[in-house]
Amino acid sequence: MTEPLLRIEDLAVNFDTPSGVVKAVNGVHLSIYPGQTLGVVGESGCGKSVSALSTLQLVPTPPGCYERGKIWWSAKGEPPVDLLTQTEKQMQSIRGNDIAMIFQEPMTSLNPVYTVGEQILEAILLHQAVGRAQAIEIAVTALEDVGIADARSRLKTYPHQLSGGMRQRVMIAMALACQPKLLLADEPTTALDVTIQAQILELLRELQIKRGMSIMLITHDLGVVAQNADVVAVMYAGRVVEYGSVHDVFDRPQHPYTRGLFDSMPRLGEEKHRLRTIEGNVPDPGNLPSGCPFHPRCRDWQEDVQCAQAVPPLQEVFPRHWAACWHGTGCDQGNASLADIPPVSTTA
Amino acid sequence: MLTYIFRRLALMLPTLVGVTAVVFFIMALAPGGFGGSVLNEQGSQNEGEESRRIREYFNRRYGLDQPAIIQYGRWLNQVSPVGFLTSSQIQFTHEQLAEAQTAIDADPLFGSLKGRPGHMLALAEMLAKYQDISPLEATRLLNDALGEASAGENLLKEINPEVEIKSPLTAKTTAALLLLELAGRQRILFARPAVKMPDLGQSLRGRRVTQLLGEAVPITLLLNLITIPIIYSIALVTGILAARYRGRAFDIISGFIMLGLWCLPVIWVGVMLIGYFANTQYWKFFPTDGLHALEADTMRFLPSFGPEGFERGWLLDAAWHLALPILCLTYGGFAVLSKLTRGSILDNISCDYVRTVRAKGVSEHTVLFRHVLRNSLLPLITVSASILPALFVGSVVVENIFSIPGMGKLGVEAAFMKDREVVMGTTLLGGLLGLASELLRDICYAAADPRVSYE
Numbered sequence: 147m148t149e150p151l152l153r154i155e156d157l158a159v160n161f162d163t164p165s166g167v168v169k170a171v172n173g174v175h176l177s178i179y180p181g182q183t184l185g186v187v188g189e190s191g192c193g194k195s196v197s198a199l200s201t202l203q204l205v206p207t208p209p210g211c212y213e214r215g216k217i218w219w220s221a222k223g224e225p226p227v228d229l230l231t232q233t234e235k236q237m238q239s240i241r242g243n244d245i246a247m248i249f250q251e252p253m254t255s256l257n258p259v260y261t262v263g264e265q266i267l268e269a270i271l272l273h274q275a276v277g278r279a280q281a282i283e284i285a286v287t288a289l290e291d292v293g294i295a296d297a298r299s300r301l302k303t304y305p306h307q308l309s310g311g312m313r314q315r316v317m318i319a320m321a322l323a324c325q326p327k328l329l330l331a332d333e334p335t336t337a338l339d340v341t342i343q344a345q346i347l348e349l350l351r352e353l354q355i356k357r358g359m360s361i362m363l364i365t366h367d368l369g370v371v372a373q374n375a376d377v378v379a380v381m382y383a384g385r386v387v388e389y390g391s392v393h394d395v396f397d398r399p400q401h402p403y404t405r406g407l408f409d410s411m412p413r414l415g416e417e418k419h420r421l422r423t424i425e426g427n428v429p430d431p432g433n434l435p436s437g438c439p440f441h442p443r444c445r446d447w448q449e450d451v452q453c454a455q456a457v458p459p460l461q462e463v464f465p466r467h468w469a470a471c472w473h474g475t476g477c478d479q480g481n482a483s484l485a486d487i488p489p490v491s492t493t494a
Numbered sequence: 495m496l497t498y499i500f501r502r503l504a505l506m507l508p509t510l511v512g513v514t515a516v517v518f519f520i521m522a523l524a525p526g527g528f529g530g531s532v533l534n535e536q537g538s539q540n541e542g543e544e545s546r547r548i549r550e551y552f553n554r555r556y557g558l559d560q561p562a563i564i565q566y567g568r569w570l571n572q573v574s575p576v577g578f579l580t581s582s583q584i585q586f587t588h589e590q591l592a593e594a595q596t597a598i599d600a601d602p603l604f605g606s607l608k609g610r611p612g613h614m615l616a617l618a619e620m621l622a623k624y625q626d627i628s629p630l631e632a633t634r635l636l637n638d639a640l641g642e643a644s645a646g647e648n649l650l651k652e653i654n655p656e657v658e659i660k661s662p663l664t665a666k667t668t669a670a671l672l673l674l675e676l677a678g679r680q681r682i683l684f685a686r687p688a689v690k691m692p693d694l695g696q697s698l699r700g701r702r703v704t705q706l707l708g709e710a711v712p713i714t715l716l717l718n719l720i721t722i723p724i725i726y727s728i729a730l731v732t733g734i735l736a737a738r739y740r741g742r743a744f745d746i747i748s749g750f751i752m753l754g755l756w757c758l759p760v761i762w763v764g765v766m767l768i769g770y771f772a773n774t775q776y777w778k779f780f781p782t783d784g785l786h787a788l789e790a791d792t793m794r795f796l797p798s799f800g801p802e803g804f805e806r807g808w809l810l811d812a813a814w815h816l817a818l819p820i821l822c823l824t825y826g827g828f829a830v831l832s833k834l835t836r837g838s839i840l841d842n843i844s845c846d847y848v849r850t851v852r853a854k855g856v857s858e859h860t861v862l863f864r865h866v867l868r869n870s871l872l873p874l875i876t877v878s879a880s881i882l883p884a885l886f887v888g889s890v891v892v893e894n895i896f897s898i899p900g901m902g903k904l905g906v907e908a909a910f911m912k913d914r915e916v917v918m919g920t921t922l923l924g925g926l927l928g929l930a931s932e933l934l935r936d937i938c939y940a941a942a943d944p945r946v947s948y949e
Contacts, residue, residue, distance in 0.1 A: 204852055206844075234858070241855035249853075254846040258945055259868050269854040304944040320854070 149220050150177035151328055151360050152201065152245075157215035158384075159196050159205055168432040170196045172384035174215070175460060176362075178328065178377075183354065183361045185375030185392070187368060187407070189428050193384040194364045198330040201229060201362075202245060203237045219244070221327055243273040246321035250333040252313035256305035262289075263301025266320045273324045288319040292349055311342035315349070322353060328360045335370065347374055368411060372396060380404045383429055383439035386460060390467035400469035402444045438472065446473050495940065498948035499933070506929045513925040514918060515566060521912060522562035528552070528914040555678040555696070556914060569918060571682055572693050579686040581623040581679070583693070594618050594629035601633070603641055603665065617669060620676040624653065626683050639672070640665040650675060694922070695915035697908070703919040706904060711923070713785065714889055714900035720816065721823040722881065729828035733835025738862065740840060749833070756829035764822045764895035771818060780818050783897035786811055819896045823889060827881075834877060838870040845869075872943055879935035883928040 159171040171193040178184045186194045199205045201217055212230050220226035221244055232240070241247075249255045257265060266285040270276065276284065282301070289297035292315040305313055314334060321329060331350065335343035351374060354361055363375055371378050371392065378395045380388040380403065388401040399405045406424035426443040429435055435442050441453040458470045521528060553559040557568050571577040598604045598614050614636075615629075622632035639646040646668035650657050653675045661667070694703035732752070736745040771779045786808075797807040842848065843866050851865050890902030897903070901920060908916035940946045 202853055204849060238855045238857055241853055243855055247850075247853040249846060249850060251846050255850045257847040257851065257865050257869070259943060260865075261944075268851075268856065272855055306945045317850070320850075 149226070150218075151180050151182075151220065152362075153177040153216075153218040153220075153226070154197065154201070155216045155218065157197060157200060157217065158213035159193075159200055160211045160213045162209045162211065163432065166432045169213075169384055169434065170210075170431055171200065172434075173457075174381070174384070174386055175389075176379055176386060178360045178362055180327070180360055181354070181358050182377060183363055183375045185371035185378040186362060186364045186381060187366060187371050187378060188381035189366060191428060191431060192381045193431075194381055195332050197381075198247065198332055198362060198364055201330060202241050202247060203229065203232070203234075204241075204247075239273070242269045242321070242326070243324050244326055245328045245330060246324070246326035247330040247332065248314070248317045248321045248334050250336050252310050252317055252337060255317055256313060258305055261302055261304055262308070262316050266301070266316070266323055269320055270323050284323060285319075288323040289316070291322070291353065292316070292319040293345075294319070310338055311345065314338060314342075314346055318346070318349065318353070322357070322359075325357065326359060328362065329354075330362045330364070332364045333366070334363075336365070336367075343370075350374070368407060380407070383434055384431060385439065385457075385470065386468075387440065387471070388469045389460065390464070394464060394467040398464070398467075400463050400467065401440075401471050402446050402473070403440050404469075406443075406445070438470075495948055499937070502933050502936070506926075506933070509929060510922070510925050511570070514570075514921055517921045518566050518569065518914075518918060519562060521914060521917060522565060524912070526912065528556065528558055528912050551678055552698075554675075555680070557680070568682060569695075569914075572695055573918075573922060575692050576689055577687070578682045578684050579688050579690060581626065581681045581683060583690065584623045584626070584683075584686075586619065586622070586629055590629050591615065591619065594622075594633045597630055597633040601637055603637055604633075613669075613673070617673055617676070621672070624676055624679060624681055626685065636672075640668055643668070646672075653679070694919040697916045698911060698913045703915050706916060707901075707919055707923060710899060710901045710904040713898060714893070714902065717816070717819060717823060717889055717892075717898070717900060718882070720820055721827070724820070724824045725827040725831065725881075726878075728824075729831030730835055732828070733832040734839060734862070734867065736832065736836040737839035737843065740836075745836075749836075752829035752832055756826045758826065760822055760826065760891050761895070763825070764818075764892060767818050767822065768895070781815050785815050785898055819892050819898060822892045822895070831874065831877065831881075834874060835870065838873050839866055842866045842869045872939070875935055875938050875942060879931045882931045883924065 154174055154176040157171055157174045158169065161168040161170055170191075174193065174197050176184065176186070176197070186197070188194050196205060196210075200212065205212070215230070217229040218226035219229050219240070229237070229240070256262070263282070263285060266288060267278070267281050270281040270284050271278070274281070274284070285301060286297045289300055294300055294312065294315055300308075305316070308316065318334075329350075334350070335346050338346060347370060350361060350363075353359075361374075363371070365371060375392050378388075378390065378392050379386045380395070380401065382403050388395060388399065388404045395404065396408075399408055403424070406422075409422040410424060412421060424443055429439055429442070435454075437452065437454040437456055438444070438458050441447045444453065447453050453472055456472075458472045460468045460470045463469045549558075557565055560568075572580065595615055598618065604614050618629050618632040618636055621627075621636060622629045625632065625635070627635070635649065639649045643663040646663050646665075647659060650659070650668070650671055653672070657671070657675065659671075663671075694707070697703055697706060732748050736748050739745050767780075770776050772781060795808050797810050839862075843862075848861060848866060851861050856865075889900060890906055892898070893900045893902035894906060901923075904916065905920040905924075907913075908920065936948075940948060
């Protein structure tokens with residue numbers, strides 16, 4: 147089995163706020179294999195974005211703080227390096243070069259006072275040993291790759307002159323100009339309308355196939371995950387609660403939270419007057435409930451089980467399908483070690 | 495963009511009229527009116543003969559005996575580059591004057607008033623200007639007026655309907671009265687619309703206002719040209735550093751010091767500085783007032799060693815005199831700017847686009863200077879436009895404390911004297927500067943921020 151490109155082990159990130167320590171990420175395990183798309187789903191504030199930002203050491207410190215954990219990055223067949231221990235200088239050569247990131251708000255994610263061209267060129271000139279003229283050619287190609295017509299003249303436009311969809315395309319072009327191996331897409335389509343959303347996702351899929359890169363697709367839209375991801379990680383309150391291939395997780399969701407998410411989605415051809423919701427609210431990350439953070443909202447919660455006492459570990463309930471619940475319903479495969487969790491392959 | 499600038503320039507005109515009108519009418523309607531303090535210098539209740547004469551002269555010169563609204567109209571006409579010529583603006587050629595002189599020389603009547611041939615020509619010229627006729631015609635008119643008492647009386651009445659004629663007119667008294675009535679009298683010649691040089695008029699003391707401004711403006715400009723770069727460089731550097739090390743010692747200490755300095759009133763600080771640093775009984779480090787030492791004109795430009803040892807030279811002398819006033823003008827100025835820079839940088843540093851830039855692998859230094867600072871400076875443009883007029887006003891206090899003959903001192907002294915033309919001159923210049931800096935700010939904005947466009 148190939149090495150994962152990126153393996154996040156027991157990552158915990160805290161934020162020091164005036165009202166106390168907020169555990170934004172609290173023991174996340176993830177891995178992404180080459181060419182794979184990992185969909186990370188969860189509500190706002192569940193730690194999806196912070197996990198991705200930690201990968202690039204972009205969590206603002208202070209107030210943020212990498213409490214524990216390792217983020218192993220193994221590119222070019224070299225032994226894996228822990229990205230959290232890299233110096234700022236080393237990170238700068240990784241950011242935008244090996245790992246690129248695109249963000250949720252294309253409206254505000256580009257610097258308003260520089261042209262699109264200047265902003266793309268900045269990344270290219272930083273990471274590639276090319277002259278300006280050559281860099282312009284690369285930028286033009288990058289813009290053409292993301293489907294922007296008349297790319298050469300678009301280089302001279304300012305972000306405010308472009309529509310939201312165009313700006314997100316520019317963001318993608320900028321992120322992909324240096325041929326990264328991993329693209330962290332932090333809710334890339336949330337701020338866009340549905341047709342543009344579909345176009346952007348389609349574009350990402352095409353580029354992924356063309357370049358064989360991996361994508362970590364962060365979203366709160368299960369539909370987006372179903373269509374685009376190979377593997378899905380469901381996050382809740384700073385932890386991964388369910389993990390497996392898209393087929394497995396969508397066919398037989400194991401965690402009550404995942405089931406709740408599916409229940410709250412309308413299905414085609416099904417007549418429902420009212421969608422079923424998950425009762426209660428997301429717990430305050432500064433004040434998590436004891437035991438399983440989901441237990442106060444859980445439909446399956448019973449007094450006698452240790453839900454309120456201990457945090458359930460991520461267990462392999464079916465082959466290559468993990469869930470963190472004391473009510474593990476599948477075949478108990480024993481205790482999979484946390485360290486090698488979870489080698490879900492893309493070629494499933 | 496050009497259309498926008500033209501529109502703005504066109505809008506400046508009514509604004510300027512409004513600004514000057516407010517100042518004009520406040521002065522005109524204030525007790526005592528224009529020049530009041532000069533006339534009642536002795537504080538006498540009853541107007542003496544001398545005061546009456548001066549007042550009559552001022553009435554003629556400035557038209558003070560007319561309603562305020564007409565006075566303002568006259569002033570507007572005077573400063574406007576497009577308007578009607580006034581009688582004093584008419585210039586005669588040498589030939590015209592020579593013609594009149596020949597006519598005066600040939601006439602026995604003027605000969606009888608001998609001893610004052612030059613006065614006769616001057617009188618003819620004044621009359622010609624006032625009546626808007628040629629000097630030759632004026633000599634004929636003068637000839638009639640001097641030759642026949644009733645003609646002389648008519649002419650006097652025409653110039654001043656309220657003139658009192660007590661004794662029967664002789665040629666000599668008619669000439670004297672005409673000279674008195676015409677001296678300084680101006681009339682707008684509505685028959686002569688023209689494009690002319692704007693005229694700021696004459697101060698109460700008799701000097702041209704343009705001349706006064708010409709002397710005062712360079713001094714204030716010098717002060718501001720030294721002050722503004724100091725303020726800006728200190729403010730920008732400390733603002734950037736404070737934002738960079740937010741919450742650390744530098745941020746807190748610099749913020750504390752600046753706020754403290756900002757709270758000290760200039761009036762108090764200026765007096766204290768003189769009291770300690772310029773007082774002969776304390777440390778006589780700096781001069782108390784003025785821009786130069788008395789002997790500055792004889793100094794060399796640069797410092798040098800002469801026969802009597804070290805000579806500080808003109809340049810160092812000026813710097814030595816400017817040190818305290820510049821200190822006063824700068825010390826409080828950078829607090830606001832520095833805080834603004836810091837706040838603006840912090841606002842921008844948490845923006846989404848900065849995260850994007852970091853995610854590209856750009857170094858922290860480049861993030862700050864190329865991306866954040868560029869965006870942070872935009873609000874500073876707004877503030878900098880108000881700094882220019884503010885320094886003009888601020889220097890009023892400093893110039894008065896240190897007796898520097900700049901714009902501030904000129905304006906304040908003119909206001910005390912109720913010297914209409916000087917006050918209006920400084921108002922007009924200040925208004926123009928303020929409006930121009932606002933226009934400049936908006937143009938800078940369009941240049942600095944691609945999102946701003948005036949198309």
